Structures are given as C-alpha cells and as structure tokens.
Amino acid sequence: MFSNYIKIAWRNLLKNKGYSIINIGGLALGMAVTLIIGLWIEDELTYNDYFENRDTIAQVYQSQTFNNQTGTGPAIPLPLEPALRDGYGDNFKYLVMSSWTQDSYLQFGETNISRPGNYMQREAPLLLNLNILKGDRDGLRELNSIMLSESTSDALFGQVDPIGKTIRLSNEIDLMVTAVYEDIPTNNSFDDTEYIIPWDKYVSSRDWIKNSLDNWGNNSFQMFVQLAENTTFEGVTDAIIDVKKNSDADVEEYNPRIFLLPMEDWHLRSNFDNGIQTGGRIKYVWLFGFIGAFVLLLACINFMNLSTARSEKRAKEVGIRKSIGSQRGQLIYQFLSESFLVVLFAYVIAVAIVLLCLNGFNDLARKEILFPWTNVTFWLISAGFVIFTALLAGSYPALYLSSFRPVDVLKGTFKAGRYAGLPRKILVVVQFTVSVAFIIGTVIVMQQINYAKNRPVGYDKEGLVQVPTMSQDFSGKYDLMRDQFLASGAVIEMSASSSPTTRIWSNRSGFTWEGKPEGFQEDLAWTEVTPEYAKSLNLKIVEGRDFSRDFASDSLGVLINETAKKYLGMENPVGKFLKDTDEEDPAPPMKIIGVVEDMIAQSPYEPVKQGVYVFDRFDNSSYYNLRLNPDKSATENIATIERVFKSQFPDLPFQYDFVDEQYGQKFASEERIGTLSGIFTALAILISCLGLFGLTSFVAEQRTKEIGVRKVLGASVFNVWNMLSKDFLKLVIISCFIAVPIAYYIMNGWLQEYPYRIILKWWIFALAMLGAMGVTVLTVSFQAIKAARQNPVKSLRTE
Template sequence: MFKNYLKIAWRNLLKNKGYSLINIGGLALGMAVTLIIGLWMHDELTYNSYFKNKDKIAQVFQSQTFNGNVGTGPAIPLPLEPALRENYGDNFEHIVMCSWTQSSYVKYKENSISRTGNYMQPNGPELLGLEIIKGVKNGLDEINSIMISESMADAFFGVENPIGKVLKISNQYDMMVTAVYKDIPYSNSFNDTDFIMPWEHYVSNQEWIQNSLDNWQNNSFQMFVQIAGNTSFESVTNAIIDIKKNSDEEVVEFNPRIFLLPMEDWYLKSNFDQGVQSGGRIKYVWLFGIIGAFVLILACINFMNLSTARSEKRAKEVGIRKSIGSQKGQLINQFLSESFLVVLFAYLIGIAIVLLSLNGFNDLARKEITFPWNSGTFWMISLAFILFTALLAGSYPALYLSSFKPVDVLKGTFKSGKYAGLPRKILVVVQFTVSVAFIIGTFIVMQQINHAKNRPVGYDKEGLIQIPTFAQDFEGKTELMRNEFKNSGAVVEMATSSSPTTRIWSNRSGFTWEGKPEGFQEDLAWTEVSVDYAKTIGLKILEGRDFSREFATDSVGILINESAKKYMGVQNPVGMLIRDTDEEDPAPTMKIIGVIEDVIAQSPYEPVKQAFYVYDRYDNFSYYTLRLNPNQSASQNIAIVERVFKENFPDIPFEYDFVDEEYGEKFAAEERVGSLAGIFTALAILISCLGLFGLTSFVAEQRTKEIGVRKVLGATVFNVWNMLSKDFLKLVVISCFIAVPIAYYVMNGWLQEYPYRVILKWWIFAIAMLGAFGITVLTVSFQAIRAAKQNPVKSLRTE
C-alpha cells in the first residue's frame, strides 16, 4: 500500500514540475538553514564536552561591591587557596591555582616560537583529565618541568622523542619536558593551552606573587576546583561564600562573596548583573534556534499554501477515489506520503547545500564544525526531523483535501467555498510578518554595531602596532629601542605600557585625595606607561599637560581620564596629590599633571571606566607601542621594524598586532550575529517570495480566461497587474503593521543590555516596511505582467 502511495506521489510531482520545484526548493532552503543552525547550536551547547569530569568542575568567582555597584569576576586572592584546603578540604576532590593564560617565547635549539600556556598546581592536569600520550601524568611535580601539547611537540621535535628535552621559556628559564598531552579540541576551555608549567616555579620567580601570599586584597589570581562526589555546587558555595570576610576584616567594606561557577556555565552563562547571573552567549543560541524554527515554518507554509491552492485540481481525484471506497484515512495517508516524498528530496538537497556552505559558515562564525557522517544519533534525529517536517507541512493539506464530498465533486458543483482562501491568506501574513520582523531586527543589530564603531575612541588607532615584550631581555632597553626604531625611518614615535592599548589588565583601589568623600570605595583602571605614551597613540590632553622629560617630578606624575575626574568628584584635578594607602606596596605620593579624553579600552558598548595612566618607574611594561611612518606603506614599515627588532633580540620571535584590528575584535561577536542574521533573513525572504511566486502563478493560471476576457474588453496591462497583485500587497501591508510592534518590543529589550546604544527611530521601521513591500511588488509583478501580456486568443481558445 505504501509503495502505491509513493508511486502516485511521484507521478504528481512529475506532472506539476514547476510547483514541485518551488515546494522542494523552498523546503530544501528552510531545512538547510535549520540543519546548519542545529549543528551550530549543538557545537555551542556541547562546549567543554571534552572534560570527563565537567559536571563536577567549577571556577571560583567573586562578587564585590563598590559604592553600591556589584562587580563579579574570576579574580581571587592568593590566601583563599590554603583557607579552602584547611577549612573546607572535604568538599573538594581537587583545588588548583592557575595563572591567566599568557604568551611566552619558547625556544629549542634554533627554533623559537611564541606559545600560550598556564602555570598550574600539580593536580591541574588530573582535574582537566588530560590524555597523556608520552611521559608521566604527574608531570608537574618537579619545579623545572613542563608538560606540552601534542601540536607543540610536533612543532619543536617532529618525530624526535620530546621527553627529557629542555625548552627555554621567555629566553630565561630552562624547563624539561616531562609529558606530552593530547591537544584539547577547539570547542573547549583551555584549547589554547599549549604548555603547562608548575605553579611553584611561577611563585618562586615572581616577587609580587610572594608578596601576595597573605594579601586578601590582591585579587590577581584564578582558581579551579573539582568538588567531591557527595556534594553539589550550591552546597559548597553556601559553605564558602563568606570565607574572605571571615578571614580579613579589611575587605568587609567591599562585601566580598565567594562562589563556584560550574564549567557548563563558563561559556554560555558567564555574564553577571549586580552580582546575579544574567546569561551570556546562551541568548544567541536561543535566538538562532528561534530563527531556524521560523525559517522552517516559512518553508512549510509554502507547501501548505500551494497544496491547498491547487485543491480544485485534485478534487476529481479525491471524488473518484472516495466513490470507489477509499476511506478518509487512506486519502490522508496518500497526501502525507506526497508530503514525505517532497520533504525527503528537500532534505537530501538541504544536506548538499549545508556541505557546500559549511566552510564559509565556519569562517563567518569562527567555528570548526564538521558534518557528523558517522553519528548514529544525528541520523536518528534526521529521520525524526524529516517525519516531523512532513507532518508539519502535509497535515493541513491532507486533512483539507481528504474532506471533499465526492457527490459535489463528480456532479461538477464543487466550489472551494467563500472562506476557502482565508487560511492561505493567514499563512501568507504569518510568512511576511516573520520576514519583516527579521529585516527590522537585522537592520537594528547593524545600526547598533555602527553606532558603537562611530564612537570616539579617544586616540588615533590608525598606523599603530603593538609588540609583546614578555621576556626579561626587554628590561632596561626602552630608550635604546625607541631610538633604534625612530632612526630606522619606519617609526615616528614609540612608547611602552603595562597593558595593551585596547584592554585594561589591572584595576586598583586604596587611594586617598583631598576632598575624597567618607566611605568612598574607589575602583580605578591602572596602566603604567612611558613618557611618550600619549604622544605615540595620540591621546587628547584636555587639561594640564602630558608627561615630559624636562620635569624630573613627572616620575610620580599621573594622567587621569574624564571619567576619573567625574568619578572623583573634583573640578580642578591638575596639581592634586594622590596617595596610595597600601602599606604592603608603598608608593610615593603621586601628582595629577593632566586630564585626557576618555579612551575606549574595554567594551565599546559600555561606559568608559575611570582610569589612571601612571608613569612607569620600574620598567613594568608588557608592550611596545609604535606609531608607523604614515609616508611609507605599512608592509615596508613592518619589514624595517622586524629587521631592527631581530638585530636587538635575535632569540625572540617577532610578533605584532595592529591596534585598529585589535579594536575591531571588540565588535566581532555582534558582527557575527549581524552577518548570520542577515544571511538567514535573506533566506527567509527568499523562501517567502518563492511561496508568493507560486501562489501568484497559480492565481494567474486559474484566472487565465478571465484575464483574456478583460483584455478583449479593453483592460490594460496595469489593470490586470492591479487585479492580480492587490490582494497579495494588502496581505503584506497587514504583515508590516503586525511585525513592527513585535520587532520594536523584542529589539528594544535587546538594546537595553547595552548602556551605549542606538535610539530606535521611526525611519528604521519605515525602511524595513518599504523594503518588504518592494520585494513583494517585484515577486508578484513578474507573474502578473507575464499573464497580462499573454495573447487573449490563446487563453479563450476552446479546450
């Protein structure tokens, strides 16, 4: 029986090739979009699936309150570790102190490469469940040992056995390879960890860390834990939440709260608002999930509309089959079989579309998604997906077509009914409501990105490059390198800084100044810079002056930004003295010498943070910042800079970043969302237009004789176009008025997450509506004008 159903379905598809092509093409596009979004969502939702103990692993986070505002992050003080071990050790399987992932220069013989890695305590690899390929699992027991990834081992040693070999780190430390571990896949935390070195080595070689062993106020570290099997994240958090307040009275004023953030939330739910978890990338997962569902629904609507629109063509078939004994259930099965066949073809074409577009999608989304050919689960889900889509697309046509009365059909008195076209009209309205809402949403996303991009950054980022200086070799050579670079003709100015221009790496408190309010809890961004920093990057001095070599007192000078001036509540800050109250890290009293325009160093969608730019007295820098010669090409300048660099640092690889490109990365997430949303919106519109094209074709075919009569009686092409088009255009206008309030509500809510955001204006919605209307006119007009230009003699010819 089912075989016969498929035969009849196949004949019907061949009989109506044009409509079959529209149905299958629309469904294929919809299913391809749904498939690729599904693969992307799976990749997002399974982030960190590599770690076998992921359900018990967490990072220790901390919330602190500054003047009523709660800030939350993973930075914790060093004394927290022994306090947890001594007082709450039974709650943990592992407690691991870990450095921030950082770049280091790694050298073996003549091969020198920059790699990223971490310092960890000895049980770190066990917590992560690293797969050891060579060497020993306890590879961090020795203070001068190093564990490296498989890819790093291949880069340095090839087929040579790396175990026991010595690598030089930062051109300073000799570390012996004790283990090689399998690379952590890209879609996981620590995937950029090419090496791991002992935490003990980190502490023993950094005086500032040794000074922090008992300092509860220095939040410069991170900690990972694996909780015991008989506990939960919630119970452990409840036990340790006030440990910092109970251990150090001086931190009580900031109301610190220690808690665990489970590994499953690191990637998707890492945002906090006033100390409360407020989502994160998970919003994009659900956003694209909704888009995928709607695009599939649009494609199914096309199938429903075209199937029911051609009901009169199938009426006689239904009447004859019923008159010879076919039951309604059999007819329903027949039409569902046709639906299944269409969906099956569409799915196969959809897979082909996905395969052809996957590389481009990966480039755009910055993913490494592969098609899961060998996944039994995927094919089971695919079968369920095909059946679900077949039912979704075919249920209404099947129920509608199988309900015809055979007597009326065979007597020739069957009519579709006064309201037979109403469901189709409703479905067209739904299609274009979704499409118009997508257009508006995409437009607003791009507006928001451009709004932030056009925001003044506070410096001239064009022609600036940054060179990392993560080695002892750079100490004491700032002036030498500045002169070398400037004399080369490729650089017009050079400076150093403790943080990259586009980021804030350090925040400090514990300062006093004249007029500081009682109980004021300051939180200030802190960057140490050389004397030529403002000149190099093009900072705008609003009050006072820049650092100068002519004033010896500038060694204790600081520049503050506009936000700091407002934050401190002072009118004339130039000349004001700032004293550091940290007794363990005493510094001379500093003097404000100038106020600069706000510099965007964090998110361009957030207010600029209050910041101090302090004269670097101790060569505490991490970057050279160079202003390239604008009269030469960038490639020519870079080649000269590299030559000068290698002449002075032959054992260190030359690396650099353009500041404008680094700044552009701040928009990467939103731009990816905007680009993907734009592509999916275009496909949604295309699918809707395919359906509209099919319906217009059918209406024109259905009214062929009427059009012929009207033309004989003197109707113009415009009259015929108006007759065929006006009903569809009315539906699109209705869709626009439904879509606008929905889009406004959704996008206005989305924009509230950005303190610095675009204002929604009426013309944004007007452009989207006009665009949708114009697309509809073009789609409908093609068939309408074609029908209007046909020779009436042919259409009125006796059949």
C-alpha cells in the same frame, strides 16, 4: 499499499514540475538553514564535552560591591587557596590555582616559537583528565618541568622524542619536558593552553606573587576545582560564600562573596549584572534556534499554501477515489505520502547545500564544525526531523483535501467557498510577519554595531602597532630600542605600557584625595606608561600637561582621564594628589599633572572607565607602542622594525599587532551574529517569495479566462497587474503592521543590554516595511505582467 501511494505521489510530482520545484526548493532551503543552525547549536551546547569530569568542575568566582554596584568575575586572591584547602578541603577532590593564559617564547635549539599557556598546580592534568600521549601524567611534580600540547611539541621537536629534553622559556629559565598531551579541541575551554608549567615555579620566580601570599586585596589569580563525591555546586557555594570575611578589614568593606561557577556555564551563562547571573551566549543559542524553527515554518507554509491552492484541480481525483470506496484515512495517507516524498527529496538537497556551505559557514562563525556522517544519533534525529517536517507540511493539506464531498465534486457543484482562501491568507501573513521582523532585527543589530564602531575612541588607532615584551631580555632596554626605532625612520614615536592599548589589565583601590566623600569606595583602571605614551597614541591633553623627561618630579606624576576627573569629584584636578592609604608601607603621593581625553580600552558598548596613567618607574612594561611613519607603507615599516628588533633580540620571534585590528575584534561576536542573521533573513525572504511566486502563478493560471475576457473588453496591462497584485500587497501590509510592534518589543529589550546604544528610529521600521512591500511587488509582478501580456485568443480557447 504504501508503494502505490509513493507511485501516485511520484506521478503527481512529475505532472506538476513547476510547483514541485518550488515546493522542494523552498523546503530544501528551509531544511538546510535548520540543519546548519542545528549543527551550530549542537556545537555550542556541547562546549567543554571533551572534559570527562565537566559535571563536577567549576571555577571560583568572586563578587565585590563598590558604591552599591556589584562586580563579578573569576579573579581571586592568593590567600583564598589555603583558606579553602584548610577549612573546606573535604568539599573538593582537586583544587588548582592557575595563572591567566599568557604567551611565552619556547626555544629548543634553533627553533623559537611563541605559544599561550598557563602556570597551574600539580593536580591540573587530573582535574582536566588530559589525554597523555607521552611521558608522565604527574608531570608537574618537579619544579623545573613543563607539559606540552601535541602541536607545540611537534613545532619544537618534530619527530624527535621530547620527553627529557630541555627547552628555554622566554630566554629566562630552562624547563624539562615531562609529558605531551593531546591538543584540546577548539570548542572547549583551555583550547589555547599549549603548555602547562608548575604553579610553584610561577610563585618562586616573581616577587610580586610572593608578596601576594597574604594579600587578600590582590585579585590577580584564578582557581579551578573539582567537587568531591556527594557534594553539589549549590551546597559548596553556600559553605564557602563568606570565606573571606574577617580576613582583611580593608577587603571586608567591599562585601566579597565567593561562589562556584560550573563548567557548563562558562561558555553560555557567564554574564553577571550587579551580582546576578544574567546569561551570556545562551541568548544566541535561543535566537538561532527560533530563526531555524521559523525558517522551516516558512518553507512548510509554502507547501501548505500551494497544496491547498490547487485543491480544485485535485477535487475530482478525491471525488472519484471516494466514490469507488476509498476511506478518508486512505486519502490522508496518500497526501501525507506525497508530503513525505517531497520532504525526503528536500532533505537530500538540504544535506548537499549544507556540505557545500559548511566551510564558508565555519569561516564566518569561527567554528570547526564537521558533518556528522558516522553519528547514529544524528541520523535518528534526521529521520525524526524528516517525519516531523512531512507531518507539519502535509497535515493541513491532507485533512483539507480529504474532506471534500464526492457528490458535490462529481456533480460539478463543488465550490471552494467564500472563506476557503482564508487559511492561505493567514499563512501568507505569518510568513511575511516573520520575514519583516527578521529584516528589522538585522537592521537594528547592524545599526548598533556601526554606532559603537563610529564612537570616538579617544586616540588614533590607525598606524599604531603593539609589540609584546614577554621576556626579561627587554628589561632596561626601552631607551635603547626607542632610539633605534626612531633612527630607523619606520617609527615617528614610541612608548611602553603595562597593558595593551585595547585592554585594561589592572584595577586598583586604596587611595585618598582632597574632597573624597566619606565611605566612597574607589575603583580605578591602572596603567603604567613611559613619558611618550600620550604622544605615541595621539592622546589629547585637555587640562594641565603631559609627562616630560625634563621634570624629574614626573616620576611621581599621574595623568587621569576625563571620566576619572568626574569620578574623583575634582573640578580642578591638576596639582592635586592621590595618596596611598596603606599605613604599613605607603607609596609616595602621586601628583596629578594632566587630564587626557577619554579613550576606549574596554568594551565599545560600555561607558569609559575611570583611569589613571602612572609613570612607569619600575620597568613594568608589557608592550611597546609604535607609531608608524605615515610617509612609508606599512609593509616597509614593519620590515624595518623587524630588522631593528632582530638586531637586539636575535633569539626571540618577532611579534606585532595592529591596534586597529585588535580594536576591531571587539566587534567580532556581534558582527558574526549580525552577518549570520542577515543571511538567514535573506533566505527567509527568498523562501517567502518562492511561495508568493507559486501562489501568484496559480492564481494567474486559475483566472486565465477571466484575464482574457477583461483584455478583450479593453483592460490594460496595468489593470490586470493591479487585479492580481493588490490582494497579496494587502496581506503584506497587514504583516508589516503585525511585525513592527513585535520587532520593536524584542529588539528594544535586546538593546537594553548595552549601556552605549542606539535609539530606535521610525525610519528603521519604515524601511523594513517598504522593503517587504517592494519585494512583494517584484515577486508578484513577474507572473502578473506575464499573464496580462498573454494573447487573449489563447486564453479564451476552449479546452
């Protein structure tokens, strides 16, 4: 019986090729979008699945309150480690201190490469359960050891066995390779950890870390833990939340709170607002999940509409089948079989579309998603997906067509009824409501991105290059390098700074000044710079003056930005002092010599943070900032800079970044979301238009004789076009008025996450409405004009 259903379904598909192509094509597009979004969501939800212990791993987070505003992040102080080990050790299986991931030079023989990695405590390979390919899992027990990822080992040693070999780190210290571990896949935390060096080496080689061993106020480190058996994240957090109380009176005023953030939340739920966890990338998972579901729904609506619109053509078939004994259930199975066949064909085409588009999608989404050919679960889900879609798309047509009364149909008295087309109209309204809402959402996302992009950054990022100085080889050579770079003609100005131009690496408190309010808790962005910093960035001095090498006193000088001037409550800040409140070892007072224009160093969607630029007295620079010669090409300038660099540092690899590219990366996530949303919106509109095209074609075919009569009686092409178009245009206008308030509510809520945001303008919604109506007119006009231009003699010819 089932095979008979399939045969009849196949014949119907061949008999109505045009409608079959529209049905299968629309469904294939909808299913392809749903499949590719499903693969993306699966990749997001399985982030960190590489780590077998992920369900018990967490990172230690801290919340602190400054002037009634709570900030939260993973930065913690060094004394927290012994406090947790000694007071709460039973709660943890492993507790691992770690540096922030940082680039270092790794040299073996003539090979010198730069790779990111971490200093971590001995238990790190056990906590992460690294897959050790060579060497010892306990490879961090020796002070001068290093563990390498497989790709880093291959880059340094090639086919040579690396175990026991000595490499040089940043041209400073020698380390022996004790283990090689499998590269951590890209959809995991620590995927950029290409090497691991013992934590004790980090502490012993840096005086500022030794000085932080008892300093609860220096939050410059991070910590990862694995829970002991029979413990929970909530229970351990409740136990350790006040561990910093009574540790340091100066720290206690900020009401520090320690808690654990589980590994499953690192990627998707790591955003906090005033101390409350507010989500994160999970909002994009929900967003694309809804988009995938709605796009599939649009494709299913096409199938329903075209199937029910052709009901009168199949009415006699239903009447005859019922009159010879077919039960309604058999007819339902018949129509569902047709639906299943269409969906199956569409799914095969959808898989082909996904395979063709997957590489491009990966490039756009910054993913490495592979099609899961060997994943049994995927194919089981796919089978369920096909069945579900077939039921969703075919249920209404099956129930509707099988309900016809055979007596009425065979007598010729069957009429579709005044309201028979109402469900189709409702479905068309649903389609275009979704499409218009997608258009509005995409336009607003791109508007917000462009708004932030066009925001004044406060400095000239064009032609500005950063060169990292990740080795002690650079120590004491700033003046020499500046002279040589300027003499080369490739650079017109140069400075050095303790952080990159596009980031804030350090925040400090513990200062007092004239007029400071009682109980005010300051939090200042801190950057150490050489005197030429403002000139190299083309920062504008709005009050006072810039640093000058002609004034020895400038070594204790400081520049502040405009936001800091307001933050400190100084009407005339030039000449006033910032004083250290440390009574045991106070630093000399710093004199404010000038105010610079605000520059964006953090998120371009947030207000500029209050910042101070301090004279770099101790050579703490991490970057050279080079202003390229605008009279020469960038390629020529970079080649010259590399030649000068290599003349002084022949054993170090030359690295550089264009600041405008680094700044552009701040928009990368939103731009990817906007671009993907735009593509899915275009596909949603295309699917809706396919359905509209099919319906218009059917209506024109159904009213062929009426059109012929009207033309004979003098109707113009415009009259016929207007007759066929106006009903569809009315439906789209209704859709617009439904979509606008829905889109406004959703997008206005989305914009509230950005302190620096656009104001929703009426023209955005008007543009989306006009666009939807324009697309509708174009889609309907093709069939309407074609029908209107047809020879009425052919239209009126008897069948």
